Structures are given as C-alpha cells and as structure tokens.
Amino acid sequence: MTSMPRLDSSISVLLADDDPDDCRLTMEAFRAARIDNPMQFVEDGEVLLDYLKGRDRYAATAPPLPGLILLDLNMPRVDGREALAQIKSDPTLKHIPVVVLTTSSAEVDVARAYQAGCNSFIQKPGSFGALVEIASTLGRYWFSVVDLPEQPR
Incomplete structure (x- = not known):
C-alpha cells in the first residue's frame, strides 16, 4: 500500500470572491479539511488583477504570486x-492554475471558462460538509498530486 505524499503547505491560494461569507466559509472548509496553506482574499476581478500584477494598493508590497487561484x-x-481571460493571456500569469468556484451551473459558463483556460470548474455546493470535501479534494490534488511550476516572483 502506497501512502499519499504530504501536502505542500507552502503553496498559497488566492480566492477572488465578492461575498465575504463565501470567503469565510471557504477558509473554514480548508481548515476543516486540514489544508493549512496560506490563503489571501480579493473582492473582485479588478483587485485580483491588481494583486497579480503588483498594481495600485499592491504596488509597494508586490505580493508573491499564488500557486492556485x-x-x-x-x-x-x-x-x-x-x-480569467486576462490571466490566461498574460505570459507572466498564465502558468497559475485557476479553479473556477462559482454558484453558476450554466453550461455556457462551464464551456467559456474552459475555453478561456481554467483548470477546473466547480459549482459551489449547498452545504458546508460538501464544501469541506471539495477543499479536501482540491488540497490533495493541487498540493500533493500534481507538480506545479516554480513561482517567478
């Protein structure tokens, strides 16, 4: 029997979501799943792009690029x-895995997200227990199973 490799807790997660309750629940779900990777939050796509490109309020600090969005x-x-389209069209950002975690289940959103380059599309679940299971699965996959590229910044 082969054991799973340890989770790489050095990989940071950047969550872009305008709902503070969803951000809090996602962070709690990661904790409940024993995923202790550093997690940052931004409230919309404009702030997400500012964070990733080190602009505006992030110009002075230039935070490190996340390992997962x-x-x-x-x-x-x-x-x-x-x-998503801007991230995946930027040569300095397109290597960052992006998991869409959204309430939408519209087939057009799923298709467009994959066409734009997302790595996974997950509909937000209706229960906290299901969110913990998603966090656990994401943690095992992105922080243990796959090899991620080195972060340039």
Missing part, C-alpha cells in the same frame, strides 16, 4: 470571466 465568476467591476 480560486475564482468566482459573478463579481462586480471586472467579473471572473474577464479576469
């Missing part, structure tokens, strides 16, 4: 669809 589609200002 969890992206809601329905956000104000720049929505997740546009943010």
Whole structure:
C-alpha cells in the first residue's frame, strides 16, 4: 500500500470572491479539511488583477504570486470571466492554475471558462460538509498530486 505524499503547505491560494461569507466559509472548509496553506482574499476581478500584477494598493508590497487561484465568476467591476481571460493571456500569469468556484451551473459558463483556460470548474455546493470535501479534494490534488511550476516572483 502506497501512502499519499504530504501536502505542500507552502503553496498559497488566492480566492477572488465578492461575498465575504463565501470567503469565510471557504477558509473554514480548508481548515476543516486540514489544508493549512496560506490563503489571501480579493473582492473582485479588478483587485485580483491588481494583486497579480503588483498594481495600485499592491504596488509597494508586490505580493508573491499564488500557486492556485480560486475564482468566482459573478463579481462586480471586472467579473471572473474577464479576469480569467486576462490571466490566461498574460505570459507572466498564465502558468497559475485557476479553479473556477462559482454558484453558476450554466453550461455556457462551464464551456467559456474552459475555453478561456481554467483548470477546473466547480459549482459551489449547498452545504458546508460538501464544501469541506471539495477543499479536501482540491488540497490533495493541487498540493500533493500534481507538480506545479516554480513561482517567478
């Protein structure tokens, strides 16, 4: 019997979601799943792009690029669809895995997200227990199973 490799807790997660309750629940679900990776939050696609490109409020600090982005589609200002397109068209950002985590189940959103380059599309579940299971699965897959590229920044 082969054991699973340990989770790489050095990989940071950037969650882009305009709903503070969803952000809190996602963080609690990761904790409940014993995924202790660093997690940052941004409230819309415009702030997400500022964070990733080290602009505006992030210009002085230039935070390190995340190892994984969890992206809601329905956000104000720049929505997740546009943010995803910009991330995947930028040579310095396109290597970052993006998992769409959204309330939408519309087939058009699923198709467009994959066409734009998302790595996975997950509909937000209706229960906290299901969210914990998603967090556990994401943690095992992205922080243990796959090899992620080195972060350039």
